[in-house]
Amino acid sequence: MKWPAGKVKLVFVKSKVYVHPSRRAQDNICGFLYLYAEQGSTDSDLVVGWVPESFLAADELEQFKQADVSASGEVFFVRRPSTGGSFSWQVPLRAVFSIQHRPPSLGTMNGSLLFNTRSSEEKLPWMFFHDVECPSTQASERQRVKDFNVFGVGTELFWGGAQFLEELGKHCVLERSTLENSVLLVNPTQDDLNNFSPTNVEKPQYGLKNFSQAVSEARWNVLQALARVTTFARSHVNGAIRDSSTLKSLLVHPEVQKVNEDFDSARIYLAKWALGVQEEADRNRAQMLLNEEMRQKLYKEMGIDCNKLSPEEIQKAHENSRPVSLLEWSGFFDSTGRLAITVDELKDRVFHGGLAPEARPEAWPFLLGVYPWDSSSQERDDLHKVMVLQYDMLKSRWLPKLTDEHDEYFKDQKFRIDKDVQRTDRSMDLFKDEDLPPSDDYDNDDVANIKNHHLQKLQSILLTFNEYNDKLGYVQGMNDLLSPIYVILQDEVLSFWCFTKFMDRMERNFLSDQRGMKDQMTTLNELTQFMLPEFYIHLEKCDSSNLFFMFRMLLVWFKREFSWNDTVHLWEVLWTDFYSSQFHLFVSLAILQKHERIVMAHLTQFDQVLKYFNELNESQTVGFKLNELLTRAELLFLKFRNTVSVMDTYSSTDDGSAKSPIDDHLRKLLSRELVIQKELQRVSG
């Protein structure tokens, strides 16, 4: 076929490749990622680029679309694509230094590629592959399913970006960096290889065959860096133990212990560990703390310095989260209304992206456990009917008490509820207006006179809860926990049952002896010592190591600190129990970590620290970017989990003489099972 003058040959085209200029879906720009050849050019002269659909004339658009789906062998000549737009780009393949690739996962629905050029000034945008919209990817996927081979590799990782890389692999050398699994070096020089792939002496070219294998090994996620550090630490620790146990010898070496005793901050630190938090004098913990040196070593290997998140990590977090829309949510269920994916898959998705506002009324009753995950729509309808009956029955228990002058407990509780309902989120539109007509005995100053009908619903629900859980009854702060549920569901009966489920896990916050709160503060205290030891020492100097300044955040799950939208998002994330039923303590830890530097640089007194944290409220929401905070919390959790596992490995090789330093409080943080603490008998006040 003759090469038309002035035209280029499309070697490969992928349609429905997007630029995401912002996190809002409506800003996404759709286009084509292409590879073209000039007349008479060689492979190294190929040009890679991206052009928005809107930049192509109608005939060009048609050619690109055909090129996307065409079988190989068909040839398309087109005008050289324009690079006029703000996001369109093209670079010669020889100018591409590396490609970062991120396959899709449940957290990131669209896989993406980033081309890094050899000139560091030129920054190209991430290319997002919207596989579900892309005809060629869909067609290949169908073909793959048809040819499905159980012995194949990387079956779950098929996506548009992988196809593009496979094609690219025919024209150049793609070398995976052993330092950074998600990075492919393009035609690397020997220097590049030494720098980025030090252990890789052999340089097999990535062809069609081993590419998918490489991709499946290089599963991308936000936490890849951490995973790498951990694998390294693990092999290192194991190695150390194998070869005459360097670490083990440190633990028993008397000189090392002596040096530690002479070292001031280490001593404080050790002493604190030994003393435990309050009454928790745990000898296992003390055992392990005998050796600060070993601890430091472990921390170093864990990359404890990575505690300070890099801008890239924070950026990744931003890209990772997109709320579950109502459409997506409905798609999780089959025609009978039964969940069609696994609960974990669903929770993964909610944990990482949260829910869109319109999906919340559907999703919350599931997340809170009112609707069983394996129920059908019919079963849920039936269940709802039962819930209505039961609610009415409970309500009929307190209605007569309204006129009973002698029930002092009820009167006190009602008074408490009335007062708190009147001051519950009054800035919310729903609760703002006084929309009820004055009653006969109209009285402006009587707290029992609730003049907003939604607030009246809150009052009824709380009075009913006061009967339902009559040992606990209503306690201040519960109004804060109910209000978001009611605002989202706006259904008295459903809100009540969702609230009771929420209270199952939150009851520990409201016990008359406050032991549930104390337990959580103790755990957070230990976690802080464990994960942020420097900060903990500073907090001690400030008389603040009791963490009382975190009390409010723990009691009503950050509702007073975060904006409304962030609060509901955070709660649905916490309800998934995705990593831990006490993930809120890792959120707390993330807040502490976020403010560690500032507090250490500026604050020295108990009251200063309290004030500082008390004022991290709505008016300063900018200080708390929720997604960033959640990523911090996730990283901290994974780091914690890895540290525990490394320490367990270590102590298990130590013939029992050094037991695991991880006490029950901390170990429980790895569990997804709810921590239930209940009031045993009714206490007024």
Next chain:
Amino acid sequence: MSSRKKTLLKVIILGDSGVGKTSLMQQFVNGKFSQQYKATIGADFLMKELVLDDKTVTMQLWDTAGQERFQSLGVAFYRGADCCVLVYDVTNPKSFENVSLWRDEFLVQANVKNPENFPFVVIGNKIDVDESKKLVSLKKAQQFCANLGNLPLFQTSAKEAVNIDQAFDVIARNALQQEENDEFQDEFNDAININLESENQGCAC
């Protein structure tokens, strides 16, 4: 007294939930009132600088949650207090009955040196309501305060800013005196300890 450093007066405000502790503080410190305050959770404080005669003092006013069970945290906040304000709601007799409970609670938790001389000030809030709604009479409250050792009593309205400055002026003066007594007490105790060491025992009291 030498003013070797700025005087910080720590004041704790206690009382049943909903009597208006947060509102009183806000009215005194920021001169504003809102119907939309939320129930206090945990503890918080506000600072206000005040000139008493010719002395400048800084008041640190501590506000805590009113429900009893949350007071177990109090220890951390009560320590070093110079004055304690006990608030009740004139429309709520129960909150008035609880004033003496709050006083006892404070004395137990704050571990003050001289419980019988520690300054308390009592405030009956919400006097802006209709007369018919006032269920705790001034007379009854006066009687009560007299029995507790002539505690100063103020009837206030945080909503309409009635008697707020007067009440806090007395609170500040009491706190200042307590602070100075404490300092004196410390020096006095040191002196006694020195004497005890040199003279074995001997006290003519």
